[in-house]
Amino acid sequence: MSQHDTCGFSTLAIHAGKIKDAFGALTPPIYQTSTFEFESCQHGGDIFAGKRAGYAYSRTANPTVMAVEQKVAAMEGGEAALATSSGMGAITSLIWSIVSTGDHIVADKTLYGCTYEFLAHHLRRMGVNVDFIDTSDENALKSALKPETKIVYLETPANPNMKITDLRKVSDFVHGHNSAIKVVCDNTFATPYLQNPLREGADAVVHSATKYINGHGDLLAGFVISDAETVMKARMVGVKDMTGSVLAANEAFLIMRGLKTMELRMERHCASAMKIAEFLESCPKIEKVLYPGLKSHVGYEVAARQMHHGFGGMVSFVVSGGKEQAAKFVDSLELCTLAVSLGDAETLIEHPASMTHSTYSPEELADAGIPEGLVRLSVGLENVEDILADLEKGIRAI
Numbered sequence: 001m002s003q004h005d006t007c008g009f010s011t012l013a014i015h016a017g018k019i020k021d022a023f024g025a026l027t028p029p030i031y032q033t034s035t036f037e038f039e040s041c042q043h044g045g046d047i048f049a050g051k052r053a054g055y056a057y058s059r060t061a062n063p064t065v066m067a068v069e070q071k072v073a074a075m076e077g078g079e080a081a082l083a084t085s086s087g088m089g090a091i092t093s094l095i096w097s098i099v100s101t102g103d104h105i106v107a108d109k110t111l112y113g114c115t116y117e118f119l120a121h122h123l124r125r126m127g128v129n130v131d132f133i134d135t136s137d138e139n140a141l142k143s144a145l146k147p148e149t150k151i152v153y154l155e156t157p158a159n160p161n162m163k164i165t166d167l168r169k170v171s172d173f174v175h176g177h178n179s180a181i182k183v184v185c186d187n188t189f190a191t192p193y194l195q196n197p198l199r200e201g202a203d204a205v206v207h208s209a210t211k212y213i214n215g216h217g218d219l220l221a222g223f224v225i226s227d228a229e230t231v232m233k234a235r236m237v238g239v240k241d242m243t244g245s246v247l248a249a250n251e252a253f254l255i256m257r258g259l260k261t262m263e264l265r266m267e268r269h270c271a272s273a274m275k276i277a278e279f280l281e282s283c284p285k286i287e288k289v290l291y292p293g294l295k296s297h298v299g300y301e302v303a304a305r306q307m308h309h310g311f312g313g314m315v316s317f318v319v320s321g322g323k324e325q326a327a328k329f330v331d332s333l334e335l336c337t338l339a340v341s342l343g344d345a346e347t348l349i350e351h352p353a354s355m356t357h358s359t360y361s362p363e364e365l366a367d368a369g370i371p372e373g374l375v376r377l378s379v380g381l382e383n384v385e386d387i388l389a390d391l392e393k394g395i396r397a398i
């Protein structure tokens with residue numbers, strides 16, 4: 001039985017990975033050091049050979065970073081976690097540690113823009129074949145899998161259109177076909193509080209901890225959570241040799257500070273997002289509201305099963321009249337800040353087609369289900385009445 005099964009989320013977020021230092025410090029000390037002194041040549045050699053535990057150099061391990069890794073592993077119900085200096089650092093460090101030229105990846109069509117760019121342009125340039133499909137369509141999945149497929153990669157809810165994919169169904173199908181294929185889920189939108197893909201059968205989880213995990217909009221970070229062997233490869237091949245995407249001790253400290261309130265923050269994000277989604281759905285000038293907590297969302301049933309405690313803080317909606325009206329809406333707001341990123345205390349609003357997803361061509365946007373009039377809202381922690389009043393200004397402007 002994992003620790004997660006025996007105590008609650010906040011208890012883990014606060015207590016897992018605790019550092020016991022010589023002075024009994026309550027909060028984890030920041031080990032602001034690049035390297036660690038060895039007692040003898042033998043001692044250093046043994047640590048390098050993996051024959052004994054200990055620290056050698058902060059590109060492979062650091063006590064403060066290790067503490068946040070243990071917390072996040074416990075929160076996701078995984079054996080181990082690797083912290084990285086950004087979400088892209090987590091995604092690339094994991095994937096580089098798995099694939100070689102000639103290998104094949106099946107990815108969902110709807111992904112965070114830079115993940116899409118990495119897979120569609122740069123990995124292909126290195127001779128890795130990538131096919132983009134709708135992973136929630138079992139027939140598409142069946143015909144996409146090849147003998148050389150190493151990874152099936154998806155997001156749920158997907159950025160930016162909140163598409164829901166049944167993790168249990170996809171994992172069982174892929175593993176039934178070939179148990180060696182790794183199902184990788186980007187769990188940034190859902191957070192470990194709302195959804196644990198490893199418990200649904202996925203093999204690895206990646207996060208942009210820049211978003212909800214840190215939750216305060218003041219740093220960039222990422223995580224890979226998986227079995228110990230996969231995480232070790234992502235650390236010792238991915239980060240150590242290929243990306244160098246190391247998380248700094250100071251950032252690890254700040255993330256742990258943010259994690260103490262993660263459950264409280266998520267409860268507020270979810271409650272406010274639901275009220276806002278219902279409000280937008282009642283507005284005739286809004287063509288469609290994409291929030292998995294609405295019964296009108298095609299993924300509602302699946303989301304209700306695989307997401308616990310709520311449906312998250314991200315609400316996307318399509319403004320009638322396309323890009324021009326979407327811009328008018330967004331430009332008329334005062335409280336909601338026009339900015340990319342998400343998961344912060346401040347409500348953030350953006351236009352994916354010209355910002356986060358501008359890496360997609362117009363044809364690719366249409367194919368991925370990202371309309372020109374789509375607006376993405378990251379509902380913050382302000383009082384919901386104030387956010388609603390600001391959104392009403394947007395409605396009046398169009």
Ligand SMILES: *Cc1c(COP(=O)(O)O)cnc(C)c1O
Pocket residue numbers: 086087088089112115155159186188189207208209210211220221222341
């Ligand atoms: C932001 C984001 C990323 C990239 O994370 P960074 O921390 O900005 O590198 C990856 N996936 C999703 C879903 C994101 O929202």
